[in-house]
Amino acid sequence: MGTAVKKAASKPAKRTLAERILAIDVGGTGLKAAIIDAHGKMLTERLKVATPHPCPPELLVHTLVKLVEPLMQPLPATHISIGFPGVVRDNHVLTAPNLGNESWRNVPLAQMLSDQLGHHLPVRIINDAEMQGLAAIEGKGIEFVLTLGTGAGTALFRDGELMPHLELAHHPVNKNKTYDEYLGNAARDKTGNKRWNRRVEKVIGILSSLVNYDRLWIGGGNAANLKFDLPDNVKVVSNEAGIEGGARLWHPRSVRETRQLPPGAFE
Structure with missing residues (x-):
């Protein structure tokens, strides 16, 4: 850098x-x-x-x-x-x-x-x-973001600090299907909303064991199609978060966030 x-x-x-x-x-x-x-x-x-x-x-x-x-x-x-x-x-x-x-x-x-x-x-x-996570996180403990859209996106934060990016969406989750293939919009269209909801509920449990998050934030356009009761530490993010998080790239809430701003910004 x-x-x-x-x-x-x-x-x-x-x-x-x-x-x-x-x-x-x-x-x-x-x-x-x-x-x-x-x-x-x-x-x-x-x-x-x-x-x-x-x-x-x-x-x-x-x-x-x-x-x-x-x-x-x-x-x-x-x-x-x-x-x-x-x-x-x-x-x-x-x-x-x-x-x-x-x-x-x-x-x-x-x-x-x-x-x-x-x-x-x-x-x-x-x-x-x-970017959605930057708008949603509380900055305390382990916070995980799962976006449900065309595919499945993920982000991990610790005490407000963004951790190195993992393309978890391409990791197999069920019968060699990746998170993208298992939860993406094509999967919802093919299996129907009821079965897709069962898949999301299953994945929430898997992520809880894998990440041991304190808070899970769910965003993306398909978050509106969730029909089951979420655990107390899981919350749906506003669809505006993908836009609102853009302010945090320039104005982090804390000194810790300042240290984790993405490199490569040119002035």
Whole structure:
């Protein structure tokens, strides 16, 4: 990690009344964006379009630029936060299982989007489940995030600090089916909502034994389809969290969170 990156990660961005963060939530099914303030409050409506399929990097950037154009007028954003469904390091996408992995190998998505928008804005990108978690977590103990959407995303926090990303979604959970295949939207469509709910309930028990979490947060579009009583330490996250968490990439709640800001932010 370079000197400039260390400086960006070691000191939270200065709060200003005029700050406008363009928060983007990239999903396998839909792309969402809104302008938020430093506290995660929405300053604009949330816009959404379908995710193209197939979706190589250039097409995703083009679609996002068209999506956010109305949000950038009359006042452009001052920062950009992106939640992305895959492995992200140093502002580069390493994997994109729900978008087509072959074209998503070490893609500098943050820089590409900043260049296309033409404002040379500072950008930070993080896994989408992690961005949802930043908006939801309480910052105490072991907190785990499970997102139920096109696939299944996960994130792990300890006392508010983001742990190294694990692609648990690609780990076998039942008869060689991965979490993505077992809980993803295609599985819900195929098996029906009742059977899918039983699967989610089973996975909650597995994660409890595996992670020993103090709190489990469930997000993603399919969280609205849960029909069973959740344990006391499990809570559904607002569907807005994927956007609101974008503020925490620039304004963490604590010194500990400041230390775990994703590397690779360019100023």
